[in-house]
Amino acid sequence: xxxxxxxxxxxxxxxxxxxxxxxxxxxxxxxxxxxxxxxxxxxxxxxxxxxxxxxxxxxxxxxxxxxxxxxxxxxxxxxxxxxxxxxxxxxxxxxxxxxxxxxxxxxxxxxxxxxxxxxxxxxxxxxxxxxxxxxxxxxxxxxxxxxxxxxxxxxxxxxxxxxxxxxxxxxxxxxxxxxxxxxxxxxxxxxxxxxxxxxxxxxxxxxxxxxxxxxxxxxxxxxxxxxxxxxxxxxxxxxxxxxxxxxxxxxxxxxxxxxxxxxxxxxxxxxxxxxxxxxxxxxxxxxxxxxxxxxxxxxxxxxxxxxxxxxxxxxxxxxxxxxxxxxxxxxxxx
Numbered sequence: 167x168x169x170x171x172x173x174x175x176x177x178x179x180x181x182x183x184x185x186x187x188x189x190x191x192x193x194x195x196x197x198x199x200x201x202x203x204x205x206x207x208x209x210x211x212x213x214x215x216x217x218x219x220x221x222x223x224x225x226x227x228x229x230x231x232x233x234x235x236x237x238x239x240x241x242x243x244x245x246x247x248x249x250x251x252x253x254x255x256x257x258x259x260x261x262x263x264x265x266x267x268x269x270x271x272x273x274x275x276x277x278x279x280x281x282x283x284x285x286x287x288x289x290x291x292x293x294x295x296x297x298x299x300x301x302x303x304x305x306x307x308x309x310x311x312x313x314x315x316x317x318x319x320x321x322x323x324x325x326x327x328x329x330x331x332x333x334x335x336x337x338x339x340x341x342x343x344x345x346x347x348x349x350x351x352x353x354x355x356x357x358x359x360x361x362x363x364x365x366x367x368x369x370x371x372x373x374x375x376x377x378x379x380x381x382x383x384x385x386x387x388x389x390x391x392x393x394x395x396x397x398x399x400x401x402x403x404x405x406x407x408x409x410x411x412x413x414x415x416x417x418x419x420x421x422x423x424x425x426x427x428x429x430x431x432x433x434x435x436x437x438x439x440x441x442x443x444x445x446x447x448x449x450x451x452x453x454x455x456x457x458x459x460x461x462x463x464x465x466x467x468x469x470x471x472x473x474x475x476x477x478x479x480x481x482x483x484x485x486x487x488x489x490x491x492x493x494x495x496x497x498x499x500x
Contacts, residue, residue, distance in 0.1 A: 169284040173295040177209055179252070179303065183244055185209045189254075191291055193271070203260060203271075203288060208239035208253040215249025216402050219304035220395060221296075222254070224277045224311060224361060225268075226261025230377040231310025234391035249404045252300060260288065265381075267314050278359040297364050306340060306371040306402045309361055310391060313379020317490065318481045320443050321377045321390045322348035322419065326357075328366060336371045343401035344373060344394040345415040350477070350495065353421035373398065380481045419495040425471050428492045432466040434458040436485040442477075445497075446470040452492055455485055470494050 177187030189205040220238070222231030235255035242251060256262040258276040260269045268275045274289025282293025301307065313319050323344040328334040341349050352374070357363045365372045375394070378387040399405035430436075435456040440446055447470065454465040468491055478493035485491065 168298075171284045171295045171298065172291060173299075175207065177207065179209050179250075180211070182211050182213065184242075185211075186239065189292075189295065191288065191295075193288060205254070205259040205292070206239075206256060209250065210242050210244055210247060210253070211250040212244035212247050213249070215247075216305040216404050217250040217252065217303050218399055218402055218404055219252045219300055219307045220254070220310075221257045221308070221361075222310045223256035223258055223262045224309055225275075225314050226256070226258050226264060226266050227314040227381050228310075228312040228379070229381075229383040230312045230387045230391045231375070232256060232262065233383060233388050234310065234395055237392065238395060246406060247399070247404050248406075249402075250303075251399065251404060252303065254296070254300070257296065258289065258292065267316075277361055280359050280361055280364045293361075296361075297368075301365055301368055301370065304370060306398070307365050307373075308344075308395065308398055309365075309372070309374045310377065310395075311375055312377045312383070312387070313478065313481060315381035316379075316481055317478055318379035318442060319376035319478045320348055320475070321375075321387060322346050322350045322477070323373055323375050323394060324350040324352035325373060326352055326354065326362065326366065330369070333366070333369060333371070337366075337373060340371050340373045340398060340401055342416055343397050343409065344375070345397050345409065345411045346375065346377070346390055346394055347412075347415055348417045348419050348477075350376075350419045351421065353423065353426065355424060355427065376478070416500055417497065418499045419475065419477060420498045421477075421493070421495050426474075426493050426495055427490060428452065428468055428471060428494065430455060430468070430480070430485050430487055430489045430491045432457075433486045434484070436480055436483055436491075437465070438479055440476050442479055444476050446474065446476060446494060448472050452476065452494075453480075455491075458484065468492070472496070
């Protein structure tokens with residue numbers, strides 16, 4: 167028998183208007199015996215129509231989506247929409263408060279914890295509630311990501327290759343409607359436990375993003391998120407108005423295989439030799455890693471494994487063996 171979730175919403179999901187509140191997750195701890203994790207949520211509804219579920223903070227140190235969704239929750243009015251918008255800007259709220267990728271409570275990586283468990287850890291309980299109680303309500307799901315403290319990306323919206331080609335086409339159309347500077351057919355090296363995977367398995371139209379990184383954000387990247395969210399809501403038939411599609415948006419990229427990923431086989435001081443968005447040819451020098459414990463050594467050099475664009479790079483100045491050093495994606499059109 168499926169266990170009942172301990173999480174309870176403090177606001178209604180089926181009433182017109184704007185409702186700001188929380189998903190209340192009981193959490194007994196040293197400083198609060200009968201305490202709770204209070205996860206912010208907003209529901210905006212105006213009559214019958216499609217439902218969009220907008221999520222950010224799946225990882226707590228990815229700020230482009232967090233800023234955009236906190237902003238939208240305070241600005242979007244029922245008069246602008248037909249249907250419903252569910253905004254969960256900081257899905258892994260403990261990680262967000264801790265400015266970390268994973269939860270400080272249980273070290274849970276929410277985006278590797280689905281489908282979750284109603285009687286599991288705090289992170290597993292959040293995953294279980296989102297999947298069982300929010301995803302079924304949605305016609306379209308947008309999960310906003312960026313690189314956090316360890317990676318930096320060119321700004322792109324992304325979908326995955328799916329077995330159901332009709333569903334894939336819906337996702338691709340929604341991705342293009344987002345109108346990020348780049349649109350990516352994204353490859354996951356291990357998709358087990360991901361929010362993306364369970365939402366796609368539920369048959370939903372799903373779009374994700376990588377909109378920057380470095381553990382902070384910029385005005386430009388937040389503007390891309392703001393514009394993309396509104397464009398997606400217009401595409402879904404929820405928001406009125408005309409989409410804002412810049413002339414230079416929608417360059418199509420592909421990650422056709424695991425060879426796109428360049429992993430570091432050494433640790434030390436990281437020197438990027440190319441910048442994000444730069445075109446490279448197979449064999450071009452893209453980075454060096456120096457032994458940080460002594461001077462005079464020969465650095466390890468890393469070459470581009472294919473022709474393409476530098477879509478992602480390691481962000482901190484130090485790098486460890488096994489870290490993702492760069493991703494080289496193929497440009498396939500517009």
